[in-house]
Amino acid sequence: MNRRRCAAAAITVVCAVTLLAVPSQAFAAPSAPLAPAAPSAPGAPEPPVPAKKTLEEIRLELEGLYARAASATDAYNLAEERAKKQSAEIVKLAQEIVRGQDRIADLKDRAGAAARAQYRGGGLPPEAQLMLTDDPQLFLDGASRFTQGQKATKDLIAELEQTQEDLTAYTKEASAQWSKLEANRVRQAKSKKEINEQIDAAKKIESQLEKKERERLLKLEQEAAYRAQTAWLNSGVLKGAKGSASEQGRKAIAFATAQIGKPYVWGAEGPGSYDCSGLTSQAWAAAGRAIPRTSQEQWRLLPRIDIKDMRPGDLIIYHTDASHVGMYVGDGAIVHAPRPGRHVTLAGAGSMVILGVVRPDK
Template identity: 65%
Template sequence: MGAGKGSLITAAVSVVCAVTVLAAPGTAFAAPTPTPSPTATPNASTNASSTAVSTKDLEAVRQKLDKLYHEAALATDAYNAAEEKAEKQSAEIVALAKKIVQGKAKLDRLKDRAGAAARAQYRSGGLPDEAQLMLSDDPQEFLDGTGRVLQGQRATKALIAETTRTQQDLEQYAKDASAQWKKLEAGREAKATAKKKIKKRIAAAEKLESRLEKDEKERLAELERKAALKAQTAWLDSGVLDKTGDKTGGKGSAAGKKAVEYATAQLGKPYGWGDEGPTAYDCSGLTSQAWASAGSPIPRTSQEQWKQLKHIDVEDMRPGDLIIYFDDASHVAMYVGEGAIVHAPRPGRTVTIAGAGSMPILAVVRPDAS
């Protein structure tokens, strides 16, 4: 990245690391409807809103929001996977359609050749070889012709065999195309189902948050920061950065540096489920596009990134590596060094820098392991 942008990001990361926070609020998840505090009265003044919901109730809200956004993240992964499969299946259908067109054209040519051969045989009268020999004025010419006939017979057999193979290929192409269409339709249904689930979960989370007063939302955000800080602090206290030798940011590969440069250039852009930029991103949309910009395309979803990319020990991670979070691999972020990540957290948040240990780590994967 450019010197100005690089120094700005390094400075930002260093400041956050210095206070051991490295965890922007809103890491992808949530909480039940808050209940009024026993101390609240129906006719309380507007200033009493800060006591209308207890800290215990707000913590329950935070956990419920986490749950709703987590479920939305899972559904988003399913939506993205269905989208990716649909693109591949559509491409396969197009390729099969081309093969069918080419096969039909080939079959037409073979039929023309077969027709010409049949017409030639008809013109010869279809007489047996013995009769043609007896009627011939030049027996040697006949025998020469017989050799050509034998060659023609072999060519005819080859023509028939090739025609049969072409017909069989066309039948198989048609079956394959039909199967791909069925998969495509199933994928569309899965995509539609995932989309409904995403919208339902996000709507429920937004409705829950909308019930809170302004000061309650501020207290909720503070609870989110504290939860992230607690997790990040425990992770740092484990000595993981001492093991990685990454106190100063570590060294990534050339491609890894390009990926980090791309990802950090998106800071401040909004989260958008199913989005791959350039104006909005979901978590795996950000990481996949960052690595595509570095010349190393990777799977679209966090779950497939976890399944297909090479796993790396946490102690060996370097900038550009991807950290997969939660037992179901429903979230992914890019490690940028100094114990920090850049990621697209969840709806209502923007691409931000956070603590690598602010969420439960499932695995670390390396897109350019080769």
């Protein structure tokens, strides 16, 4: 049995043992409703009884909340990256504006020096001074200098005009970049609000569960992931997949797996915590390859690979909006930062809905 089959079988056995090891009498069945609310005071009208949600329904609700938080996190990260680039561009433009202003001041000084020299010559223009000389050689020498002076004056004026045009363009571009920067700051604030709302809503739901219900909820998440991974492997999607990691890929994997156990924090890029794309982008940066910061930009800009050609180090993009990413490490597994409340971990590559695969070092 080859290495991938051995690893897949091992994962299957571990998951099965984990599930069987949970005492069934300690938890409600997956479809069991939550405990009913306390009865109202005697004589008071009975309030309408709200529909009771099963733990499975709560799991799906939490999944939706965290998915929306992930999408908002990607939007926040993208706005932050663009704001950083625009801030850097504004700094460069400001430096160009200062240089342009200094150049204009220098050109004006040179023009002033020429005017003062003419004044010292009696205020006569150079061509009139030439006409008054009786020395033919002096006349020829002066004519040559006059021609050169005329060219220098024209060049000076042309350079001054070009510098002023450049300065106007730099100022206009700086203003445009500032407007974009402000727009991205607004997007960041909106996304941050959306993230916090979704996470707070999820935390509120979880806080209302009893300890045994929270434990069972975690088991339901694991069971759902196990079923999805098993179906994915049984589909034969990895049949014949024998790609090996590149040298850079091995470095990226080594970095990513070294982060296992660190908490997920949205917007984080390490070293103490990560979000999903923060982990993958930093892992590839450690391997010497700069890639886009967000999962959506990684999906949009990096070369796409067929799953059958996937190799360790490639990035698997998840969900229809490309809001999650994990790094494939081989044997049907990924390393990823799952969501708030979880830590960087290994998981089945097929445990979530796969959108596609990209390769940073193609």
